[in-house]
Amino acid sequence: MTAPADPQLYLDQVMSRLTGPGAPFEIAEEEVLGTTMPVMKTRGHAVGELVRDSLRWGDRDYLVTTTRRISFTEHHAQVAALATALRERYGIRKGDRVAILAANSPEWVSVYFATQALGAIAVGLNGWWVPREVDYALRHSTPSIVVADAKRAQTLAAVGTDIPILTIEEDIARLTTEFAGAELPREDVDEDDPSTILYTSGTSGRPKGALHSHRNLMAVVDYHRFSDALGAAFTGREYDPSRPSPLRYLLTSPLFHIASLHNLVVPRLATGGAVVINEGSFDVDTVLGLIERERVTNWGAVPTMAARLLEHPDVDKYDLSSLTAFALASAPSSVAFKERLKARFTFARDALVDSYGLTECSTAIAVAAGPELEHFPGTLGRPIITVSLEIRDEFDEWLPDGEEGQVCVRSPFVMLGYWNDDAATEAAIAPGRWLRTGDYGVVEDGRLRLTGRRSDLILRGGENVYPTEIEQCLDEHPAVSECAVIGSPHPDLGQEVCAVVVLREGADVTEDELQAFAKERLSYFKVPSRWRITRDHLPRNATGKMMRREISV
Incomplete structure (x- = not known):
């Protein structure tokens, strides 16, 4: 098909080809937790399935650090060993919580997928928490075990918990060796069973555990598959889901955030793309060295990281020509800041993407790409596929375009609720599974623009x-x-x-x-x-x- 001169018209045509009846990403109306909404008709139902299916990518890179390179085959073997060890040695079963308190590492990822293979619930704890905060989260989520790195094990010692602790450096390494060669466990999991708890700060003063289902995670996977197909259509590449993705993604945000867990390591296990992990604190030279060495193609950065790039005096000594997609996420950034990025970096001129999302929604709510950012400054774009968005007043009534109100969304990405907090869940999720985001904005010509963040929030x-x-x-x-x-x-x-x-x-x-x-x-x-x-x-x-x-x- 010849691309029309109007990019929006071409986008509509591509969307129709990808999501229409009989298409690979066909959208259908189905009931989700008592409410009818658009979902992908052909979809997976359990995160553990991704581990089993990832063997088709074989010896290609899955996880890469400055010192290690782990293939899909090796990762599968590690997950199988750890899942078996957790089941046989520690009695972890479906629905049990397994908390992870550690810095970014391949082991963090392997432990996460091991819990998913067992139908257990992974609890991602903030690695920057102090003992008091960790103690609260442990009492709130009541995990059966905690997996921690050596540094955070000291934090746990200060907490004085009775929960069994497995250290990444010793116990996880030992169990991976001891149970090497084990078969990957299989558990009967419904797509609306709980999968993951990630903590998000709350206006009540205590962190709240956003409880995500297998449906939520698998819907994110399908969204990224769809995005890959959409990107291929706009760049003239052939999209073939049976072939591994050639894209290589840089991971710089913590794995206890949806940006890195839900939207990077999970979908790339499904698509065969590589995840290049920055371990330790953010260092510009280390990150730029990884981009150059590993030929990174995609990077989602928080604005603070991008600001440090702008200030770094030696950026030009690195070959960043492989970087073709650059996204800003996790915090809003000004139009002037985006212009500075585009003026300084070639990769930001056409590839810059801005988005709006929150932990409770598992992934982005709306996304704005280069042309939109140029022609509609300040926009966060249109809602992504299967997301319904409304602006509502204080009485939960819909407001027309141009009127300011609370941003409310409904989609298969929206969390089940807050773990062990019925009152907070009821306050956040309105009848019909509409999530009240607590953010305020307006919709103009279908595009979202925020006018205020959640009450009193500091970013x-x-x-x-x-x-x-x-x-x-x-x-x-x-x-x-x-x-x-x-x-x-x-x-x-x-x-x-x-x-x-x-x-x-x-x-x-x-x-x-x-x-x-x-x-x-x-x-x-x-x-x-x-x-x-x-x-x-x-x-x-x-x-x-x-x-x-x-x-x-």
């Missing part, structure tokens, strides 16, 4: 920081009468965390003392970097609610 370097959690922590200090935590613009992180602390009568405390107090109880990215200590009360309205917009540091 620091791609991490969500909710003030309530930090305020509740600081309120525990004996010198603090009340406090307010707000975000302030930061040139590198996007926002920094700032605190205004009102002292109790007769009490005194220094910034250093407050910072040390918070550091013992909160992850480093939640600890305020700027402080104002005062004896003046915080501004409140007639009902006693704090007026954050009138507060400054």
Whole structure:
């Protein structure tokens, strides 16, 4: 087919070929948890199936680090060994929770898929949490075992948990060897059975466990397969799902985020693409060296990483010509920032993609590619395939285009709910399985534009920081009468965390003392970097609610 001059018309034609009756990604209306919605007609039903099917990719690279290269065959063998060990040695069965508290590594991925093969529920714990936060999550998710790297095992020791702990460096390595050659276990799993819990900060001050089903994960896989086919159509490549993908993806975000887990390591197991893992903290030279050495084609970065690229003086010494897709995710970025990227980097001029999503939705809600970003500055694009999006008022009523309201979405990507929190689930998911995102925006010509993030949310370097959690922590200090935590613009992180602390009568405390107090109880990215200590009360309205917009540091 000759591509029409109108890109939107061509997109519509390609979409019809890919999703129409009898097409490889045919969309049909089916009932999901009591509600009818669009789904992929031909789809997988369990994440464990992906491990079994991945053997067809053989000795091709699946996971690559600076020092290791693991093929699909080797990964399959490791998952089979670990799943068997977890079942035979530790009694892990369908529905049991297996928590993972570790930095990015191939073992993190293998343990995750081992839980899926058993029908167990993987619990991705934030590797930056301090003991108090880890203790809460363990008590909340009640895992049967915890898999941790050596550094986080020390955190667990400080928690003093009775839950069995397996270390990646010793126990996982030993079990992989001991059970080598085992058959991959098979478990009867329904697509709406729970698969994964990932924690997301909550406005109530405690992290909430977003519970994702096998349907959610497999729908994400199908979305990425569809995206690969769509990309092939626009670049003149032949798309053949029986052949391994030639694309190579860079993983720089933590595996306890949907960006890296749901949208990278899981779908690439299905498509045969390679995942190049950056281990340890983000270092520009290390990452650029990986892109050059491994001929990385796709990279989804948080804006903070992209900002550090802009500031790095020696970017030009690296060969980045392989990079043909570059996405910004996890935090909003300004139009001016995107223009700086396009002016500085060739790979960002035509390949830059911006998106909007959240943990509760498993993947993107809306995506905007290069031409849209150029012609409609500030847009986050149109909803992705099978996503229904509405702007609603405070009464959950639909609002027409151009009117601002809460962004609500329904799709097979939307989580089952929050683990062990019926009240939060009921507040988040409206009748008809509509997820209230808590974000505000408008739809203009089918494209979404956000006008405000979730109430009071601070976005620091791609991490969500909710003030309530930090305020509740600081309120525990004996010198603090009340406090307010707000975000302030930061040139590198996007926002920094700032605190205004009102002292109790007769009490005194220094910034250093407050910072040390918070550091013992909160992850480093939640600890305020700027402080104002005062004896003046915080501004409140007639009902006693704090007026954050009138507060400054």
